[in-house]
Amino acid sequence: DAKTTQPPSMDCAEGRAANLPCNHSTISGNEYVYWYRQIHSQGPQYIIHGLKNNETNEMASLIITEDRKSSTLILPHATLRDTAVYYCIVRVESGGGADGLTFGKGTHLIIQP
Amino acid sequence: DTGVSQDPRHKITKRGQNVTFRCDPISEHNRLYWYRQTLGQGPEFLTYFQNEAQLEKSRLLSDRFSAERPKGSFSTLEIQRTEQGDSAMYLCASSFFRGALNEQFFGPGTRLTVL
Numbered sequence: 248d249a250k251t252t253q254p255p256s257m258d259c260a261e262g263r264a265a266n267l268p269c270n271h272s273t274i275s276g277n278e279y280v281y282w283y284r285q286i287h288s289q290g291p292q293y294i295i296h297g298l299k300n301n302e303t304n305e306m307a308s309l310i311i312t313e314d315r316k317s318s319t320l321i322l323p324h325a326t327l328r329d330t331a332v333y334y335c336i337v338r339v340e341s342g343g344g345a346d347g348l349t350f351g352k353g354t355h356l357i358i359q360p
Numbered sequence: 361d362t363g364v365s366q367d368p369r370h371k372i373t374k375r376g377q378n379v380t381f382r383c384d385p386i387s388e389h390n391r392l393y394w395y396r397q398t399l400g401q402g403p404e405f406l407t408y409f410q411n412e413a414q415l416e417k418s419r420l421l422s423d424r425f426s427a428e429r430p431k432g433s434f435s436t437l438e439i440q441r442t443e444q445g446d447s448a449m450y451l452c453a454s455s456f457f458r459g460a461l462n463e464q465f466f467g468p469g470t471r472l473t474v475l
Contacts, residue, residue: 288468289468289469290451290453290466290467290469291403291466292466293465296463332402334402345416346391346393346408346416346457346462347395347405347406347407347408348403349405350402350403350404352400352402
């Protein structure tokens with residue numbers, strides 16, 4: 248799986264949009280971009296994933312650049328409960344073989360009141 | 361609660377002892393994964409099962425580690441002759457694999473401290 252690069256930490260004011268960047272310049276054509284987050288003392292939680300089109304769900308939006316070398320996770324109205332470590336992961340569509348996720352160190356997002 | 365559950369949540373043991381953790385996946389999920397997470401790091405993949413079959417093992421899974429999923433439902437992870445370096449959070453996840461992408465749902469983890 249391709250590697251990802253994320254800033255180690257970010258701050259965002261409560262109620263504002265939080266924009267978390269991720270670089271994945273070596274991504275292959277069959278690799279998807281996934282985002283998970285981990286709130287302190289809990290297991291990681293799936294947020295969203297995409298291949299090349301922008302995606303939106305009830306939690307967040309995912310914007311993937313046209314060359315697919317970077318992406319941005321957007322939390323439209325951040326709350327204090329969004330304080331967590333956010334992981335950007337690139338993975339191929341799973342078959343019968345490798346299916347383990349490769350986490351980096353992620354971005355520690357701190358929402359300020 | 362219908363999420364992934366893990367037992368125990370915390371375990372303190374002395375170096376050299378054996379420990380066993382249990383994971384109960386979401387009902388009807390056919391894949392089950394084990395990860396390890398040390399302080400300040402992201403989770404690291406250890407192994408996964410599809411039903412009873414162990415399909416992938418990371419090189420992190422040393423000979424002292426063994427995982428089983430005998431009936432394709434719950435799984436156990438055993439660590440023999442524990443070392444201080446085994447101190448970590450052990451996370452379990454499950455997914456329903458249907459031939460393509462599958463979201464992994466994580467449990468709360470078992471925190472192991474080896475004294």
